[in-house]
Amino acid sequence: MHSYTHYIRQSETYTVKSGDSQDPPKKQKQLKTFFSLYRNMDEIIEQNSDTIQPRVLNGSAHEFCNNTDHCIRPFMRHETRYRVAPDYKMAHCVVHKSMSTVITGIMCYLYNRNYYLKVDKQMNMSEWDKAALCRGDNTFRHLKSLQKKYNVSQTGGWSYSMITRDPIDRFVSGYVDRCIRVAEGSSPCNGCDKNMTCFILSEYERFKKQAIKGVLTNTFEDRHFYPQNWRCDIRSMRHKYEFIRYSSDPSQQLMEDLFKIARRQGVPEKELEFIEDELTKNRKTTHTTAYSPAREFYQKRLRENPLLMEYVVRMFYHDFVILNYPFPEGF
Structure with missing residues (x-):
């Protein structure tokens, strides 16, 4: 049975x-x-x-x-995990099944562009997290520890963002x-x-x-x-976040919404062009569940x-x- x-x-x-x-x-x-x-x-x-x-x-x-x-x-409090790019005063709270791997790769690159361009010769940006290239150096589990590290306030010119996803679509993706x-x-x-x-x-x-x-x-x-809503301290932070809608193709809606924030935060166009190239090449990896029969x-x-x-x-x-x-x- x-x-x-x-x-x-x-x-x-x-x-x-x-x-x-x-x-x-x-x-x-x-x-x-x-x-x-x-x-x-x-x-x-x-x-x-x-x-x-x-x-x-x-x-x-x-x-x-x-x-x-x-x-x-x-508003149960589950883990909060910020990936940061301090040069541009950007913090993004990652959530499982909401492009967490892709956004981790992007923030890893913005955290230390020159070093990771030297290290990364074969991998797609979406695979950087698996290789632990950032080793958690740009990761914070609490907003207070982030602010203490960089001596900033919540209104100190930093951007706080989070990718959200339709609950049904996210559930099915997680299930498969x-x-x-x-x-x-x-x-x-x-x-x-x-x-x-x-x-x-x-x-x-x-x-x-x-x-x-x-x-x-x-x-x-x-x-x-x-x-x-159990993630990212949404109860206290939802009015501070810039919410980015998930898209199955990260080179479309994600790139458009994230780039608006990045440009405002002073990210150079050449770095955005690199991210765009990474998001558009080899987009379908073995990890994606977007188009499977299951x-x-x-x-x-x-x-x-x-x-x-x-x-x-x-x-x-x-x-x-x-x-x-x-x-x-x-x-």
């Missing part, structure tokens, strides 16, 4: 409640390679053949989330990346293997338990799914499943509201 049976039965009988669920049983699972996971669409389809169920809660998202315990609370492409450990993704119903319902329960306790488990998987399958599966969409809205309701993204149709 599959480890996700418990959660599928919950969805079929509409009894998903806080406080009475159990973690999926642990199951030994052999790690699979990137290529076998992407090519085995028959297995993905088979594991997601559970019946599409109606919603538990009707009405709009505002009606069932406002002042209720149905939706995950906002963490649960399909590079599933890690003996029982990845809550022991659900490739079944999205199991994962969404169990992840909702995990979020809810952690929010009630006020303590985050902070596993590698969770970090890719935690709400964006991604297309799960995106369609989620949007056609009213129960699963409801629980995604429950998890990320405050991301939709705070970051000004439209709710899916019907919510």
Whole structure:
């Protein structure tokens, strides 16, 4: 029997409640390679053949989330990680599954252009973080430590930015990346293997338990799914950030929005030209999940499943509201 049976039965009988669920049983699972996971669409389809169920809660998202315990609370404090370019007084807070690798490479380059041009001969900018070229030298986990290091105030001419992403798009990207492409450990993704119903319902329960306790488990998987409003000290910083919208092609919207900030902060055109060249060459790396058959399958599966969409809205309701993204149709 599959480890996700418990959660599928919950969805079929509409009894998903806080406080009475159990973690999926642990199951030994052999790690699979990137290529076998992407090519085995028959297995993905088979594991997601559970019946599409109606919603538990009707009405709009505002009606069932406002002042209720149905939706995950906002502003839990997860990690804040600023990448800085002090020469230009730029600080960017990175978030998993929101171009974190790309923006890390850009800020790494702006942090020390000459050194990294000498070191980097083969890699694309989006791979610099993997090689630890900046070694965390331009990384700060707290705004106060950043300000102390460079003796500045919040209004001292610095820019603070953050890339945001549509919550549904970010969830699907994270799911395909963490649960399909590079599933890690003996029982990845809550022991659900490739079944999205199991994962969404169990992840909702995990979020809810952690929010009630006020303590985050902070596993590698969770970090890719935690709400964006749990990151970057948004409660206190949201009026100071310049929010940049995610785009699947970083050479388009990201470059346009980021370059506006960079030019204002005095970044020379020759350095922006280098960044542009890096973003436009070899754009599709093995890490991208943007155009995979698995991604297309799960995106369609989620949007056609009213129960699963409801629980995604429950998890990320405050991301939709705070970051000004439209709710899916019907919510």
